[in-house]
Amino acid sequence: MTAPVNGERAGNGTPLLEVRDMAVYHGQLQALDAISLQVFPGEVYAIIGANGAGKSTLLRTIAGLHQPATGSVLLDGKDVTQLRPELRARQGIVLVPEGRRLFESLSVRENLQVGATYGRQGPWTIERVYKMFDWMGDRSNQRTSQLSGGEQQAVAIGRALVANPRVLLLDELSLGLAPLVVQRIYGMLPQILATGMTVLLVEQDVSQALRVASHIQCLLEGRTTLEGRPADVTAEQVEAAYFGLAGVAPAGQPAEGSDSSWPG
Amino acid sequence: MSLVTDVGTQPAAGFRVTRSRRNVAWTGVGALIVVVVLAFFPYLVYSGTTAILVQAFIVLTLASMWNLLAGYAGLVSVGQQGFVGLGAYFVLILALHGLSPFAALPVAAIGCGVAALPLWWLVSRLRSGYFAIATWVLAATIMLFIERFSSIGGGSGMPLPGFTGYSSVLLTAYTYWAGLAVTVLALAGIYLLLRSRLGLVLTAIRDDEVAARSSGARVGLARMLVFLVAGVGCGAAGAVLAISQLQVQPSADFSVQWTAEMAFATIIGGLGTIEGPIIGTAVYMVLQQTLASYNAWYLIVLGLVAIVIALFARRGLWGLVDEQLNLRLFPVGYWLRTSDRDGSG
Amino acid sequence: MAWVNAIIQGVLTGGLYALFACGLSLMFGVMKVVNLAHGDLAVVAGYIAIGIIAATHVPVLWSFLIVVPVMAVLGYALQRTLIQSALDRGVLTTLIVTLGLSLVIENGLLQFFTANTRGIGVGLSLVQDSFSIGSQIQVAWLLVVFFAVAVAVLLGLQYFLSRSTYGRLIRAVADDKEAAQLAGADYRHVFGIAAAVALATVALGGIAYGMYSDLDPTAGTDTILLFAFAAVVIGGLGSLWGTLIGGIVLGVAQQIGAQINISDELLAGFIVFLAVLVLRPEGLTARRAQT
Numbered sequence: 001m002t003a004p005v006n007g008e009r010a011g012n013g014t015p016l017l018e019v020r021d022m023a024v025y026h027g028q029l030q031a032l033d034a035i036s037l038q039v040f041p042g043e044v045y046a047i048i049g050a051n052g053a054g055k056s057t058l059l060r061t062i063a064g065l066h067q068p069a070t071g072s073v074l075l076d077g078k079d080v081t082q083l084r085p086e087l088r089a090r091q092g093i094v095l096v097p098e099g100r101r102l103f104e105s106l107s108v109r110e111n112l113q114v115g116a117t118y119g120r121q122g123p124w125t126i127e128r129v130y131k132m133f134d135w136m137g138d139r140s141n142q143r144t145s146q147l148s149g150g151e152q153q154a155v156a157i158g159r160a161l162v163a164n165p166r167v168l169l170l171d172e173l174s175l176g177l178a179p180l181v182v183q184r185i186y187g188m189l190p191q192i193l194a195t196g197m198t199v200l201l202v203e204q205d206v207s208q209a210l211r212v213a214s215h216i217q218c219l220l221e222g223r224t225t226l227e228g229r230p231a232d233v234t235a236e237q238v239e240a241a242y243f244g245l246a247g248v249a250p251a252g253q254p255a256e257g258s259d260s261s262w263p264g
Numbered sequence: 265m266s267l268v269t270d271v272g273t274q275p276a277a278g279f280r281v282t283r284s285r286r287n288v289a290w291t292g293v294g295a296l297i298v299v300v301v302l303a304f305f306p307y308l309v310y311s312g313t314t315a316i317l318v319q320a321f322i323v324l325t326l327a328s329m330w331n332l333l334a335g336y337a338g339l340v341s342v343g344q345q346g347f348v349g350l351g352a353y354f355v356l357i358l359a360l361h362g363l364s365p366f367a368a369l370p371v372a373a374i375g376c377g378v379a380a381l382p383l384w385w386l387v388s389r390l391r392s393g394y395f396a397i398a399t400w401v402l403a404a405t406i407m408l409f410i411e412r413f414s415s416i417g418g419g420s421g422m423p424l425p426g427f428t429g430y431s432s433v434l435l436t437a438y439t440y441w442a443g444l445a446v447t448v449l450a451l452a453g454i455y456l457l458l459r460s461r462l463g464l465v466l467t468a469i470r471d472d473e474v475a476a477r478s479s480g481a482r483v484g485l486a487r488m489l490v491f492l493v494a495g496v497g498c499g500a501a502g503a504v505l506a507i508s509q510l511q512v513q514p515s516a517d518f519s520v521q522w523t524a525e526m527a528f529a530t531i532i533g534g535l536g537t538i539e540g541p542i543i544g545t546a547v548y549m550v551l552q553q554t555l556a557s558y559n560a561w562y563l564i565v566l567g568l569v570a571i572v573i574a575l576f577a578r579r580g581l582w583g584l585v586d587e588q589l590n591l592r593l594f595p596v597g598y599w600l601r602t603s604d605r606d607g608s609g
Numbered sequence: 610m611a612w613v614n615a616i617i618q619g620v621l622t623g624g625l626y627a628l629f630a631c632g633l634s635l636m637f638g639v640m641k642v643v644n645l646a647h648g649d650l651a652v653v654a655g656y657i658a659i660g661i662i663a664a665t666h667v668p669v670l671w672s673f674l675i676v677v678p679v680m681a682v683l684g685y686a687l688q689r690t691l692i693q694s695a696l697d698r699g700v701l702t703t704l705i706v707t708l709g710l711s712l713v714i715e716n717g718l719l720q721f722f723t724a725n726t727r728g729i730g731v732g733l734s735l736v737q738d739s740f741s742i743g744s745q746i747q748v749a750w751l752l753v754v755f756f757a758v759a760v761a762v763l764l765g766l767q768y769f770l771s772r773s774t775y776g777r778l779i780r781a782v783a784d785d786k787e788a789a790q791l792a793g794a795d796y797r798h799v800f801g802i803a804a805a806v807a808l809a810t811v812a813l814g815g816i817a818y819g820m821y822s823d824l825d826p827t828a829g830t831d832t833i834l835l836f837a838f839a840a841v842v843i844g845g846l847g848s849l850w851g852t853l854i855g856g857i858v859l860g861v862a863q864q865i866g867a868q869i870n871i872s873d874e875l876l877a878g879f880i881v882f883l884a885v886l887v888l889r890p891e892g893l894t895a896r897r898a899q900t
Contacts, residue, residue, distance in 0.1 A: 085790040
């Protein structure tokens with residue numbers, strides 16, 4: 001199953017996940033401004049941007065951990081903005097949070113079991129996760145604190161998969177991991193997609209994102225600076241959007257010099 | 265702490281930083297009048313009234329101390345009754361050695377401050393939940409330890425000596441003035457403390473402890489000083505208690521109910537403000553007096569009111585007033601004013 | 610020989626203390642709640658048992674079957690309403706609210722039952738009887754029963770936490786409640802279940818206390834609460850069996866204190882409690898220091 005090509009996207013009916021004109025604040029600080037996106041079934045949608053651009057906030061808000069000040073989140077056309085995070089997870093929006101956030105006093109297997117408790121019916125089971133990560137079965141009774149960073153990331157992904165999500169949200173998979181490990185983890189993506197998963201991921205490593213994504217969106221200081229298919233954007237455009245250089249303006253702003261645009 | 269020295273020297277053009285607002289001068293005069301009037305009460309009212317007021321003084325002092333601990337230093341103590349009992353027993357011990365209980369009062373208070381030092385060393389490293397329990401256990405342990413000595417009354421307590429030669433009228437008056445003096449000194453002391461540099465550290469802790477620590481403020485020292493001051497204050501209140509009761513009694517003097525009363529009076533009135541405990545004590549006394557004939561009901565109502573206020577009106581009754589009227593009777597903050605106009609509201 | 614008797618009694622009393630403590634350990638460990646009304650809730654359970662026995666004349670042991678579920682439901686309700694609201698507002702509010710609850714319960718009991726103590730009659734044989742080991746050692750049957758019940762309860766809790774779905778959820782939520790939400794778990798509901806389990810054990814503790822010594826409205830704060838905390842802290846937070854160890858240490862310390870000087874029983878226990886708090890607050894069974 002291939003992701004829809006750009007021109008076909010709009011004509012594909014309702015997007016599986018949609019964010020409409022969302023603004024999110026952390027106290028008095030505005031983290032996101034006028035953010036919109038659409039993710040269609042089967043896509044790998046990548047959000048890129050520097051630190052502090054608002055990427056994780058966007059994912060966490062979609063998952064329900066933050067409430068937006070304005071705007072809405074829709075799952076398959078249904079507005080879920082008022083839904084508590086656990087209910088959104090049960091509906092099929094499952095987030096693999098930044099930093100893994102495994103349950104430290106639980107074993108590998110128990111982590112997966114918790115993930116499956118409120119999960120939906122579907123192709124993913126604990127056994128299937130063990131098949132995908134072939135080392136995991138042997139260590140299923142170990143405490144997760146005894147695993148390496150890459151192994152913990154695998155468990156975190158597995159915990160989300162056994163819930164059989166409709167949209168899998170991946171927050172900064174590469175954080176704190178060696179490049180080889182990161183590549184191996186991203187190498188699992190085709191297997192995940194093959195079961196009909198839709199993926200929305202946040203990634204600081206731009207080249208990694210460009211390699212796996214069918215569609216990208218770049219954030220800078222809480223605003224969208226670029227959107228499109230990897231094949232349709234040049235390296236210069238991405239660079240300009242990432243850093244906010246002259247000539248590229250966040251949506252809705254006139255083009256300015258770069259003096260005040262360094263991301264936090 | 266360069267903030268304190270910079271403020272007030274070179275404010276930006278068009279701005280002034282001041283300590284107080286217009287209404288405070290009136291408050292200072294008003295407070296003085298109140299104190300003077302109160303001081304005349306023994307000449308004006310029946311002993312029943314002064315007895316109630318002595319009770320109010322004790323609760324107010326305790327509540328102010330608890331407010332200092334929990335509202336400004338972030339120390340939630342469930343064991344201040346330990347100092348109440350210690351204060352009472354220090355007075356007893358001194359009185360047994362011939363000192364007049366009234367003269368013993370300040371000595372007892374200072375003694376409690378000294379005793380607070382090793383106690384602080386025991387509990388200072390504990391986090392909130394553990395700290396609370398530790399203070400309670402400390403108080404219970406002190407009580408059990410004191411009860412071992414029959415020379416000071418053992419488990420049932422004993423009458424306080426040293427009152428022979430006082431007529432009952434004079435005794436009532438002296439007791440009343442002792443209570444009034446302790447309360448006035450306690451409130452004045454807290455007010456001055458909060459206006460000082462230490463007070464700035466405390467207010468910073470109250471607002472955001474992590475930020476206070478990372479800005480270099482001497483949080484540990486500030487907390488220890490607060491604990492010592494609270495020990496002195498609660499000890500003084502305990503001394504007044506012993507004098508007003510004419511006896512010491514371990515189960516009453518060390519009762520955890522003191523903590524409940526001082527905590528609830530503070531919460532109901534408003535944590536983190538000097539005015540709060542005053543309001544809270546007033547509410548407490550009203551409850552106690554109106555429901556006195558219904559036995560334990562006033563405590564039930566007190567507990568319920570405290571729960572409701574803690575959950576729904578976090579800043580207490582004074583907080584509600586403060587929000588509506590923007591009133592501050594005890595100015596311990598700073599105000600930024602534009603040019604020579606008064607700040608509005 | 611008096612010493613041996615004392616130590617045996619101390620060990621067995623540790624079982625009773627563990628019954629008080631395991632619910633507290635659960636609530637403290639899972640929800641970080643310092644429930645100052647914990648002891649009073651045990652007393653409430655005892656009074657409910659007395660009321661049921663007086664009204665329906667069921668045998669004492671049957672009263673368990675009614676009181677325990679009632680307290681479990683009460684625990685769930687209390688957690689979902691009062692305690693969760695307090696937790697959302699911080700540690701201070703939780704302490705104030707539970708202190709307020711304690712005050713309301715104690716004085717409510719005082720108001721309706723007066724300060725007179727009441728006991729739960731078990732039937733003379735069990736309370737009075739003891740058996741002998743050798744010629745000089747006497748062991749009270751009741752204490753042995755309590756110890757056995759405590760062990761059974763701890764085994765049950767251990768099984769519940771390690772094998773059941775809700776037990777797993779409770780442990781997960783205690784580790785990271787946000788991550789648990791992301792996995793679809795409503796942590797407030799899970800907290801409620803934990804509170805229900807905690808209060809069920811508290812009910813057992815309260816009834817046991819009523820059998821062992823008499824109940825009065827202030828027993829909750831006078832004895833039960835501090836003993837429970839002592840057992841939890843000495844044994845080590847986060848360890849269920851630690852509450853038994855803590856209870857045993859407390860019981861033995863008290864009995865040793867009583868041997869030295871009859872009125873030093875409580876004092877000895879509290880001194881040990883303080884020593885542990887100051888020197889090793891993570892408890893005797895903890896592997897690593899509290900962060």
